[in-house]
Amino acid sequence: MTQNPTLSKLLPLSALLALGLSSLQAQAQTAVPTVVPTVVRIGHVGPVSGPQAHYGRDNENGARMAVEELNAQGLSIGGKKVKFELVAEDDAADPKQGTAAAQKLCDAKVNGVVGHLNSGTTIPAAKVYNQCGLPMISPSATNPELTTLGYKQVFRLLANDNALGAGLAKHAAHTLKLKKVAIIDDRTAYGKGVADVFAKTAKELGLEVVSQQYTNDKAVDFMAILTAIKNKKPDGIFFGGMDPQAGPMLRQMQNLGLTKAYVFGGDGICTDKLMELSSGAKTLGNVVCAVGGASLDKLPAGQAWRAKYEARFPKQFQVYSPYTYDATMVLVDAMKRANSTDPKVYGPKLVEAAYQGVTAKVMFEPNGELKNPAMTLYTYKDGKKVALN
Known part of the structure; x- marks a missing residue:
């Protein structure tokens, strides 16, 4: 490293050494390549x-x-x-x-x-x-x-639908002691799948499936379906689908006087959002839904x-x-x-x-x-x- 002669005369040796070391450190730092992840x-x-x-x-x-x-x-x-x-x-x-x-x-x-x-x-x-x-x-x-x-x-x-659908059917039969159930599904792979398992298990446990109805995952009006079900006087209704349909369904059940029937569903309806989508319908309190996992709390x-x-x-x-x-x-x-x-x-x-x-x-x-x-x-x-x- 070449020193400025005039600077050398003016600065003490220790200062010159410090200046040189600082310069070398700066060069070393700039030489270290940046690690790109x-x-x-x-x-x-x-x-x-x-x-x-x-x-x-x-x-x-x-x-x-x-x-x-x-x-x-x-x-x-x-x-x-x-x-x-x-x-x-x-x-x-x-x-x-x-x-x-x-x-x-x-x-x-x-x-x-x-x-x-x-x-x-x-x-x-x-x-x-x-x-x-x-x-x-x-x-x-x-x-x-x-x-x-x-x-x-x-x-x-x-857990898959075999566990969810069967678990809900067992709860309906063994815990709630229900006798008659109706089933609605939205014809999706999820909704039909979980509803089929519920229906199969319910029948095996001696429950009578009094009505089996179908809708779709875009529907919001279920009055005709629910009216047909009401005439069969079920103790519970299973819905295979998601909460955008379950919410309006709960409201319409209340409007039709279907206020004593339990409402069963898989994880598709088991959301915090269901409370909002049902708009305070009293039938929300009749819901029993299943999620494939332990309670987070x-x-x-x-x-x-x-x-x-x-x-x-x-x-x-x-x-x-x-x-x-x-x-x-x-x-x-x-x-x-x-x-x-x-x-x-x-x-x-x-x-x-x-x-x-x-x-x-x-x-x-x-x-x-x-x-x-x-x-x-x-x-x-x-x-x-x-x-x-």
Whole structure:
């Protein structure tokens, strides 16, 4: 390093040494290359438009929370610093849009997928993901068909309709001692699936199915269906569908004087939003609904997780966001165990999962079903959803 002669005469030796050291440090700092993290993209698909948008937003929020927390950990996988990004798509609860969203994620070469919400979108999308080699964990699609398709990297994070429909039928027969039930379903893969299981189990338990009616997932007027059912005088009505239909149905049941019949349904109607959609109908208190998991309030980490969620996404919680959160974490856990974010490398590790999540100790059967899934029954009291078990 060449020193300025005039400066050398004016400064003491110690100052010159300090100046030289400072210069060398500055050069060393500029020579250190910046570490650019490897971007790992997690796809999420759900209905964030249309009447089921509150479900989709809730699911997306759960996945987003997981991504934010993972990034805060500053993880390295396979010796490389990683940064996670959520790639969110909207399927509007429509099967065609669902397969299009799946293909979009395949083309974008995301590293894994959390979704879809509905069985009717998840089942056809699973074929697309299978073809392009993307692991997929659904947080909420409960139709049993999903895990019978033979796709090795398709997983489900909660109990299926066989558990939900059967559990509700057993509650109707054994706990409530009902004799006659009517059934309505919306003809979707989810609604028909859970209703069929309820009907089959109810008959096996000696319940009489006095009426079986059908609607669709866009309907809002159920007066004709409910009038036909009322004449059969059932003790309970099972609805296979989602809350945008269940809410108006509860109001119309009250208007028709169907105020003593229990109303059964799966996780599709078991939301906080149902209270708003039913507009204060007294029949809300007759609802008994099932969710494929333990009550969040009763889980060791559940209340703390819910508090974090409410702070991040106030008044948006519905049902499945803890499951999308866990699904995202399970994908990344497999990446860490495989020392790779490559779907071909970490995908086979998913079936070996033993991850302690918010919703459960996540372990999978060889076909992708959750091992030892819990189920919780809920009802509505004083404007709140409360667990019965």
